[in-house]
Amino acid sequence: MAREDARNRHDFTKIIGLFSVVTLLTFQGVLSQQVKVEPEVMSYPSQAVNLRCAFADAGGIQLTQVSWIYEPKEGERLNIAVYHPKFGASFPTSPLKGRVRFTTEPPSLSNPSIQISDVKMTDEGKYICEYATYPSGNEQGVTSLVMLAKPRNSASGVTVIASTVAAGAKPVVVARCESADGRPAAQIAWVTAVNGNATSASTAGADNTVTVSSQYMLVPTAADNGKDISCLVSHRTQAKPESFLMKLAIEYPPQVTIVGYDNNWYMGRTNVALTCRATANPIPTTITWKTMSGQMPDTVQVKENVLTVLKVDEQANTTFVCEVKNRLGTGKDQVTVMVREPSVVPSNAGVVAGAVIGSLLALLLVAALIAVLVTRSRRQQQGYRGNPNHSSYDIKSRVFGGGKKGSKNGTGAGAGGNGAGGNNSPIYVYKEGSAHDGLTEKANHHVPLHLGRHGEGVVATAQDILLSGELDEAERRKFDQLEDDEESYDHFGRGGPILQLRPTHDQDGIMGGYLDDDMESQRDGSVISRTAVYV
Secondary structure: OHHHHHHHHHHHHHHHHHHHHHHHHHHHHHHHHHEEEOOEEEEOOOOOEEEOEEEOOOOOOEEEEEEEEEEEOOOOOEEEEEEEOOOEEEOOOOOOOOOEEEOOOOOOOOOOOEEEOOOOHHHOEEEEEEEEEEOOEEEEEEEEEEEOEOOEEEEEEOOEEOOOOOOOOOOEEEEEEEEEEEEOOOEEEEEEOOOOEEEEEEEEOHHHOEEEEEEEEEOOOHHHOOOEEEEEEEOOOOOOOEEEEEEOOEEEEEEEEEEOOOOOOEOOOEEEEEEEEEEEEOOOOEEEEEEOOOOOOOOEEEEOOEEEEEEOOHHHOOEEEEEEEEOOEEEEEEEEOOOEOOOOOOOHHHHHHHHHHHHHHHHHHHHHHHHHHHHHHHHHHOOOOOOHHHOOOOHHHHHOOOOHHHHHOOOOOOOOOOOOOOOOOOEOEOOOOOOOOOOOOOOOOOOOEOOOOOOOOOOOEOHHHOOOOOOOHHHHHHHHHOOOOHHHHHHHHOOOOOEEOOOOOOOOOOOHHHHHHHEEEOOOOOEEEOOOEEO
16 A cells, blocks of 8 residues: 555656646746746765755745756756655655755745755756746746866976978977866966967766866977976866966987187187087087097197187197087087287387377476466566666667676676677667767768777767667567567577678668668667678
8 A cells, every 4th residue: 555655656746747847848938037046056076065945925826846856968857856745755766866855854845945965976967946836837946056076287298309301390299288087177278489289178087077188289499499388277176277387398409509719810829719519409418529631739628518729820720620419410510710920919018108208298398388488477577667777768778788688698888797898799889979869861870890809990879770769659568578588699699690780872861761670679678780691
């Protein structure tokens, strides 16, 4: 009897389930808002998850039964839990049987929430809370259970050999990245500066997990070796993408370059060096120096990748070759040395000496200029206007050297010691009876008196050779501006050529115009004829 009741209850549950499906298809768009559920629930394997359900505002509607229906991504829908106020709770056969229950005991139509324990990855899918109502029919709400599985992420580089032929070279895998046994599937991205392409694939794993694999491919070159490449894995279980930084490993034969030759190796130059630089992967195993002639010069020393010429001579006039090997091949480079004649470089001592001499000459020039300026200033202060002896511009005193300057040139009769007979300079005698204003035809004769060995001569008056009247103001200013070059006049006074006056062609004529044009006052106070001849 009990067995028959159970069978009838099972049949009733199936009928209710079919009825619920029909009702769902008919009234889903209109009545689904009455059932309140969570749109999505996430869970990790082995955890317990609660699926909530409630009927909102049941006024005027009679709730008769509630059912939970499991809809996997693949397969048929299954009833997993049913509650009827009269018949109680029922848990039909399903993959969740024994792990599902109502959260309240006894259950109620107002709160028919369920709990699934020991959640498995295969439990992922849609869970439908469906009410059988009168007179409206069935109403439902859908919750998606998302199972999470944190993937195991990894990445690795792939060592490849650089392509030697550019034309027709094919891309190869240089890096791999994998996110294994994750749920849902992870997303993989690549970050790099090299030019290549990525491919990805997904495979199903145990317990409904997914493994995602990605490969980065390019045509490898030696220039790509050591460059950075990163794999970024994004997953819902991670707060941020996980990054894996790698460096490309491209193997290639040695690439060699010789540096150090400056095209200025001259005879006698010492300690010049050539350095052999090589890049290779794997690292070079041997480095060898040699010459094209086959014989290394005696003045050459080799230490690892450096070749040093201790002293440049004719033997260094050759071609040096550096050869580098690794397990993939050999690379080499060569430099042809042209030995030059030594160039003449100006001595530093000569440059320094020239600079010193130039500096001394400049200092001397500045000192001479300062001395001239100081001397001019002092003599201007002691000049005509400032000297009491020259306060009266008397023709007699000016001609016959009444002061110091007259005695210096031997024309004065004062205490200078160079009076008459002191030298052979001409002596002019002033005649008191001559008139200053307007010279007469023959009032005065001016013939130079030469004091020779006999001390005899013809005496001439000074008025004949003096300017008539007082010097004008312009002549005074000219006199004041002249400087006394004492050394020059001393030389003139010590036995210089005798100054003679040439008489005019008209001896009987008036000499006023002649004298005015001919005579010139000197800086020492004397007056000299412009037409005098030195003998």
